[in-house]
Amino acid sequence: MSQDGRDKPLYMISVAAELTGMHPQTLRVYESKGLVNPKRSGGNTRLYSQSDIERLELINQLTDEGINLAGVVRILDMKERAEERERENEKLREQLRRAQDELHELKMQKRITALAPRDGSANPEQVLRGLLGGGSL
Template sequence: MLGQPEGLDETSPIFSIAAAAELAGLHAQTLRQYDRLGLVEPARTAGNTRRYSMRDVGRLRQVQLLSSEGVSLEGIRRILDMSDENRELRARVRELETALADAVMQQQGRRIFAAGSAGIQTLRAGARPSKPGSVVLWRGPTR
């Protein structure tokens, strides 16, 4: 990301409890309660001080929104757990799709084509189309 210090991303634990509470529009005691309940689990420093990331702050806002809509804290915990599992499963599917595409591209005898706004182009084995959004077709060897 542009302008972002090296090694920092949305999961970097950089906010104190006071800063995270202010960003989320909550009281620091509420953040401590959510931590005890496992709704948001901030990182800890060597001195056991809580440190929140931007992802944690977003999660706090999500908890606040669900709570204001009348969802119980147990219901919120379940929703967040399912959301986390869904995110992990989607990442795994992307990994498997990439691995499958790579395996198919490495097979001998495959003729590979990409069709996009620039027309149809033949690709050599192992190559990917230069334009995102191209549809890639391959035909196995005839028997």
């Protein structure tokens, strides 16, 4: 599911509570503490997304393991920061791949230019042989 689809507000609080196995009041408390931020409908009804449900499931797992809400807040913050760093890293990796491709293309153009005579009398076989490292055709 795309990130946009995961963030689409779909579930009313009763459905979100059922999906997560939590009481609706617990969801309200978590919202008041800033642990989850459901969107609101025009009529001010809380609407939870799939991302919200997954976050609530993680909160439930962490609290079941004995971590208090302050610890949960810290873990969620670290998780979000790590995900942001990973997105930044992926973006930088893609930029590096593009730069490497451009550098390779420039090197190839330089090799081709160096093999082609200035007067335009280049023998295509000689140019190709030079690009392939001098092997025979």
